[in-house]
Amino acid sequence: MTNGVTRLDTRFAQLAAENRKAFVAFLTAGDPDVATSAAIIAGLPKAGADVIEIGMPFTDPMADGPAIQASSLRALKAGQTLVGTLKMVRQFRENDDSTPIVLMGYYNPIYYYGPEKFVAEAKEAGVDGLIVVDLPPEEDEELCLPALRGGLNFIRLATPTTDDARLPDVLKNTSGFVYYVSIAGITGSAAPQKTAVAANVARIKSHTDLPVVVGFGIRTPEQAHDIASIADGAVVGSVLVEAVAQNLDAQGKALPELVDHVLLLASQLAAGVNKT
Amino acid sequence: MDGTNSYREGPDENGRFGLYGGRFVAETLMPLILDLEKAYGTAQQDPAFDAELVDLQTHYVGRPSPLYFAERLTEHYGGAKVYLKRDELNHTGSHKINNCLGQILLAKRMGKTRIIAETGAGQHGVAVATVAARFGLPCTVFMGATDIERQKPNVFRMKLLGADVRPVTSGAGTLKDAMNEALRDWVANVDNTFYIIGTVAGPHPYPAMVRDFQSIIGKETKVQMQEREGRLPDTLVACIGGGSNAMGLFHPFLDDKDVDIIGVEAGGLGLETPDHAASLAGGKPGVLHGNRTYLLQDDDGQIIEGHSISAGLDYPGIGPEHAFLRDSGRVTYVSATDKEALEAFQLITRLEGIIPALEPSHALAYVGKIAPKLPKDHLLVMNMCGRGDKDVFAVAEHLNIDL
Numbered sequence: 001m002t003n004g005v006t007r008l009d010t011r012f013a014q015l016a017a018e019n020r021k022a023f024v025a026f027l028t029a030g031d032p033d034v035a036t037s038a039a040i041i042a043g044l045p046k047a048g049a050d051v052i053e054i055g056m057p058f059t060d061p062m063a064d065g066p067a068i069q070a071s072s073l074r075a076l077k078a079g080q081t082l083v084g085t086l087k088m089v090r091q092f093r094e095n096d097d098s099t100p101i102v103l104m105g106y107y108n109p110i111y112y113y114g115p116e117k118f119v120a121e122a123k124e125a126g127v128d129g130l131i132v133v134d135l136p137p138e139e140d141e142e143l144c145l146p147a148l149r150g151g152l153n154f155i156r157l158a159t160p161t162t163d164d165a166r167l168p169d170v171l172k173n174t175s176g177f178v179y180y181v182s183i184a185g186i187t188g189s190a191a192p193q194k195t196a197v198a199a200n201v202a203r204i205k206s207h208t209d210l211p212v213v214v215g216f217g218i219r220t221p222e223q224a225h226d227i228a229s230i231a232d233g234a235v236v237g238s239v240l241v242e243a244v245a246q247n248l249d250a251q252g253k254a255l256p257e258l259v260d261h262v263l264l265l266a267s268q269l270a271a272g273v274n275k276t
Numbered sequence: 277m278d279g280t281n282s283y284r285e286g287p288d289e290n291g292r293f294g295l296y297g298g299r300f301v302a303e304t305l306m307p308l309i310l311d312l313e314k315a316y317g318t319a320q321q322d323p324a325f326d327a328e329l330v331d332l333q334t335h336y337v338g339r340p341s342p343l344y345f346a347e348r349l350t351e352h353y354g355g356a357k358v359y360l361k362r363d364e365l366n367h368t369g370s371h372k373i374n375n376c377l378g379q380i381l382l383a384k385r386m387g388k389t390r391i392i393a394e395t396g397a398g399q400h401g402v403a404v405a406t407v408a409a410r411f412g413l414p415c416t417v418f419m420g421a422t423d424i425e426r427q428k429p430n431v432f433r434m435k436l437l438g439a440d441v442r443p444v445t446s447g448a449g450t451l452k453d454a455m456n457e458a459l460r461d462w463v464a465n466v467d468n469t470f471y472i473i474g475t476v477a478g479p480h481p482y483p484a485m486v487r488d489f490q491s492i493i494g495k496e497t498k499v500q501m502q503e504r505e506g507r508l509p510d511t512l513v514a515c516i517g518g519g520s521n522a523m524g525l526f527h528p529f530l531d532d533k534d535v536d537i538i539g540v541e542a543g544g545l546g547l548e549t550p551d552h553a554a555s556l557a558g559g560k561p562g563v564l565h566g567n568r569t570y571l572l573q574d575d576d577g578q579i580i581e582g583h584s585i586s587a588g589l590d591y592p593g594i595g596p597e598h599a600f601l602r603d604s605g606r607v608t609y610v611s612a613t614d615k616e617a618l619e620a621f622q623l624i625t626r627l628e629g630i631i632p633a634l635e636p637s638h639a640l641a642y643v644g645k646i647a648p649k650l651p652k653d654h655l656l657v658m659n660m661c662g663r664g665d666k667d668v669f670a671v672a673e674h675l676n677i678d679l
Contacts, residue, residue, distance in 0.1 A: 081576040112577030159304040185464035
C-alpha cells in the first residue's frame, strides 16, 4: 500500500462518486521542446484530462510503438532529462494542485539516478504515481517498494498474458489504479477488442477494488468511449504524440498552432470518454 | 558464491549473478520467460533432450571442434604456445550454432511454431535461419539497417535459408535496436513465437541457458588440452560483445584457479574516444534488455550506441555473468582497438592460413600483446569463434582496396 493518500486516490474517488470515467492523457515530457511540452501539459486539465501521464523519454522504449519511440527521441534530442521532467511537474503544480500526475517510463534512467533519491524528489515535485514498464513484480525491491514507502502510487500493468494464477502477484503491490494493457503488443498498434477487454477487466475486478483503466491502441473518441464504458477509464497516448509530430516544421520545430491542435484532440477524446 | 568458493553457481533463483542479471521485462513477457525457465529446467533433466542435442552437435555441426596448435603464430610471437579452439569450423562458421540448436530443440518441445531472433554481424542470424530451416519453422530475423549494409553476405545467406530479414532503422540501426525490435515482435506474438537470443544476455533464464549451450566449447577444450599437453591451459583469451563465445570457453574453467582468464572487449577507435563498445571498461551498471549489467550510458541513464569495426561486438551492454566475473576479479577484461584487430586479422591469415572473423581478431590482437612475454611452456588458448568470410568486404574497404 502507498503511504498516504495521493491525488490519484482522491480523483478516482471523485469520479466514482460522480459516476464518471477517467480520461488519462499521455504525452512525452520535452516533446518537441520543453516550453511547448509544458504548455500542452498545463492545458490538459481544461481540455478534460482527469489524469496526466507523462512519459519520461528513454533511448530504448521496448514496449512502445513507432509513435512514442519517435516522440522520446525528439524529446531527448531537445535535451530532455529525468531532472528536467521533475522540473516540469514542479512548474505544473504551481498552478494545479489537484490533477494527478503519473510518470511513465523505463527503469534505467531511474536506476542510474538512484531510486530512493528519485522517489523523494518526484514526491516533492508533485508526482502521484509511477508506471515503470520493465519492472515486473519479481523486481519489486528495486523501485516499487521504495515508491510505496515514499508516498507514490505504483501502477502496475496487467496484460492479456497475466493469467489468474499470476494476477494476485501483479496486484499485490499495485496502488492508484490498475493499468490493463488491452492487447498483447506495443503501444499504438492493434485496436482493442471490446468483448475480450470487458472479460479481462471483469476478471481483474474480481481480484481487486482498485479502479481499472485500459490503454494501448485507443485512437478515436469512439474507441475511447467504448473502452471507458467497460472500465474505469481509458488511456490515450500514441494519437496525441502523433498530433505533436504532425505540427512540426521541416526542422522539427513546433508550429505556432501545435499546442491548440493537441489540446483540441485531447478535448475530443475526453468528450468521447464520458459521452452519454 | 554464497559460502562456497565456486564461481560457477550462478544464477540464483531470481536469475541474479550477484547484483547483475534479473528479469526486467514488461508484464506481457513475464509469463513467457517463466514458462521458458520451467521448460528449460525440465529439458535439462531429460536424457532424450541431451541425446538429441549431442547427436546434432556431432553429425550436423561437426563437433568437437579441433584444438589446433598454431605453430607459426607461436614462432612469430616467440613466447607462449598458442592454441586455437576452432569453433569457426562449425557448420555455419561460428560458435552461434551451439546455442541455436539447443534453443530450437526447446522451442520444439514447447510447441512453438515461429522463431524470431536479433542479429548484429549476422552470424547468429545465419545460425538461427539454419536451424529454423532444419526444423521447418518459419523464422524472422531483426537486423539493424546499418548492419545489413556492412554484412551483406550474411543477409543473403539468411534469405537463402528462408528467413524473413527485417531491417531495423530505429536508433543507430545496429544490434541494440534489433534486440528492441525483436522484443516488440515477441510481445505482439506471445502465443506461437520462440525468441532465440544469441548471447548470454536478456532476462533470466537466457544468460544461463545460452551459457550452458555454449559451455561445450570449454568442456571440449579441457579434454583436448589434457590429451595434447597432459594438463590444463594456463591462459584463456576470448573476445566479448555480449559475451557468449567467451562464457562458453570460460565457464568450465572458472573454478580452476590457476587458469588466467581474459576477455577482450571492442576498443573501437580507442577507449579515450566515445567510439568504442567496451561496456566493462567504459560503462556503468544499468538495466537494459531484461537484465542489469554494465552499459554504455550517459549521465541521464540514456544508452549510448557502441562502436566497433566488428558488427558482432558493438553492443552497449554485456552478459550479466561477465559483469559479475569482472567485479569479483575472477576474469580480467581488456580491450583491443579496430586497428589492432585489423592487424591481427591480416597476421593470422598470412601465418596460419586462417581467415578469422573480425570478432576473434580482437582476441588475437590481445594474444599478440601477451604471448611474446610469456614463457615457452605457457599454454594459451584463444577461442577462434568465427570465420572471416562475412568480413572480407568490410576489411577490403578498411584497407582501401576496391574489390
